[in-house]
Amino acid sequence: MAIFSEVETLDGQEMESLQWKRLNDTVAHVYHNVPFYQKAFEENEFTPEDLCSWNDFQKLPFTKKHHLRENYPFGLLATPQEDVVRIHASSGTSGKPTVVAYTEKDIQNWGEMVARAIYMAGGRKGDILHNAYGYGLFTGGLGLHNGAERLGCATVPISGGNTKNQITLIQDFKPRIVCSTPSYLLNIGETMKTLGIDPADTSLDYAVLGAEPWSEEMRDSIEDMFDIKASDIYGLSEVMGPGVAMECADCQDGLHIAEDHFLVEVIDPETLEQVSDGEDGELVFTSLTKEALPIIRYRTGDIASITRGTCPCGRKTAKMSRVKGRVDDMLIIRGVNVFPTELERYIGNVKGVTPHYQVHLKKRGALDHAELHVEVSEDFYGTLPNYDLNHPTAQELIKNLQKVLKMEALVSIDVTLKEPHTIPRSEGKAKRVVDSRKAMSKSI
Ligand SMILES: [Zn+2]
Structure with missing residues (x-):
């Protein structure tokens, strides 16, 4: 060779x-x-x-x-x-x-x-x-x-x-x-x-x-x-x-x-x-x-x-x-250590969504809260009546994603579906975690 x-x-x-x-x-x-x-x-x-x-x-x-x-x-x-x-x-x-x-x-x-x-x-x-x-x-x-x-x-x-x-x-x-x-x-x-x-x-x-x-x-x-x-x-x-x-x-x-x-x-x-x-x-x-x-x-x-x-x-x-x-990017979501790329792996296996995602970290009261934003594919989006991401078919997709992430990455995380082309595209290094909490701790 x-x-x-x-x-x-x-x-x-x-x-x-x-x-x-x-x-x-x-x-x-x-x-x-x-x-x-x-x-x-x-x-x-x-x-x-x-x-x-x-x-x-x-x-x-x-x-x-x-x-x-x-x-x-x-x-x-x-x-x-x-x-x-x-x-x-x-x-x-x-x-x-x-x-x-x-x-x-x-x-x-x-x-x-x-x-x-x-x-x-x-x-x-x-x-x-x-x-x-x-x-x-x-x-x-x-x-x-x-x-x-x-x-x-x-x-x-x-x-x-x-x-x-x-x-x-x-x-x-x-x-x-x-x-x-x-x-x-x-x-x-x-x-x-x-x-x-x-x-x-x-x-x-x-x-x-x-x-x-x-x-x-x-x-x-x-x-x-x-x-x-x-x-x-x-x-x-x-x-x-x-x-x-x-x-x-x-x-x-x-x-x-x-x-x-x-x-x-x-x-x-x-x-x-x-x-x-x-x-x-x-x-x-x-x-x-x-x-x-x-x-x-x-x-x-x-x-x-x-x-x-x-x-x-x-x-x-x-x-x-x-x-x-x-080491600095590791998230601890409800006690489970996970890297954003591990979520990426499993998202990629679910039909109906794209590899475009972000993890949003927020304060909810005194507690930290993590939410996965993931874009649906154009094909899936086209099947939704009135492009409604609250439609039961979309809700079913969310449940499916959550089930896969729970089974494969052992992570329980809230999921929000996003319309195609709404998560910012990178022209260099992608921003996978959006942290809008005041505290620097990444424990959730
Ligand atoms: Zn080799």
């Missing part, structure tokens, strides 16, 4: 020795060049010479997002500022943004990783690639762009938004690959339909989708709509950007981690202990090759599991499951 780089087929021991060497270099690099890490290591009575085994590595402190904020803007730089050739930042919803920086070598490595990822999704040199990820401080747009050029794709840097223009260029340029958030690609497909264009008739064969959690059911909807293979890409700016892991289009069963550049751990977010392979926990990454902003044991907040072994595609790198959700 076609594989972009031989490093993806290194056996376990070869990969481990490559990682071990690079880890030692990284630990020494941050200790000698980043006062934050020097102090953190010394507080743990640790110097780079103490790193003699993988157990020693686990004595190193974790890095968290607030550490990046506290060292805003350039406090975590491990190279002189004149060696930096790119700066990205994520807009913080609270406080200062997190800033990340890259040397020329970092940009090259990142490009190589993303080229590998696009190749894994089915992209090849010479393809036209429509990049609808947002360009700017967000790593998505330029990250995919750099990798697409590295692979040799004719890259169309359209960025997000201006959906009708996106459609014109897809029809005129005839790209084979599209990169976007899944919710935005769904939006593009729906808009095509309203213009009388069948998304399945476009030139697109493959999609690289990410930057937000999504479900298998969402994948099915997108693949059917466009008649394409849609694969999941993972990454986050604090670690590098998109391309940290990528699903192979051949198997679509887990995302291959670029283990030559990142060391992955999965921990229990409460006890901070490592969990076994196959078990869900919080992903923790250590960069192994980054020069400008290396990161040690970064707690991502993303919940997933890891499996190891040879994939049917031939790659031997560890695979992570789809991200179920972020």
Whole structure:
């Protein structure tokens, strides 16, 4: 089977020795060049010479997002500022943004990783690639762009938004690959339909989708709509950007981690202990090759599991499951923990509704209250007398949805049906939870 780089087929021991060497270099690099890490290591009575085994590595402190904020803007730089050739930042919803920086070598490595990822999704040199990820401080747009050029794709840097223009260029340029958030690609497909264009008739064969959690059911909807293979890409700016892991289009069963550049751990977010392979926990990454902003044991907040072994595609790198959700996004509805994507999975199985949904959190008296808003399909809507969503047929659909969510996700939740095209469409990351409570607690 076609594989972009031989490093993806290194056996376990070869990969481990490559990682071990690079880890030692990284630990020494941050200790000698980043006062934050020097102090953190010394507080743990640790110097780079103490790193003699993988157990020693686990004595190193974790890095968290607030550490990046506290060292805003350039406090975590491990190279002189004149060696930096790119700066990205994520807009913080609270406080200062997190800033990340890259040397020329970092940009090259990142490009190589993303080229590998696009190749894994089915992209090849010479393809036209429509990049609808947002360009700017967000790593998505330029990250995919750099990798697409590295692979040799004719890259169309359209960025997000201006959906009708996106459609014109897809029809005129005839790209084979599209990169976007899944919710935005769904939006593009729906808009095509309203213009009388069948998304399945476009030139697109493959999609690289990410930057937000999504479900298998969402994948099915997108693949059917466009008649394409849609694969999941993972990454986050604090670690590098998109391309940290990528699903192979051949198997679509887990995302291959670029283990030559990142060391992955999965921990229990409460006890901070490592969990076994196959078990869900919080992903923790250590960069192994980054020069400008290396990161040690970064707690991502993303919940997933890891499996190891040879994939049917031939790659031997560890695979992570789809991200179920972020630790911060978990809802507790009537005592049951649930991620919005789990609701998405089950909504997708119910006939009569669409994958467009939002969970609204409100105060009702002293209590918190959750309500699922979900759009009905146009076909279903057309069968309702006077388009009446209070009609007994619609009420029956609500009961059916509630029954499925109760049985499958163990969640009892109020459901409100919405008319087609009334839930806001995303042009980037979809907003799945609308929290209009004053308190920040998400316990309901
Ligand atoms: Zn594979």
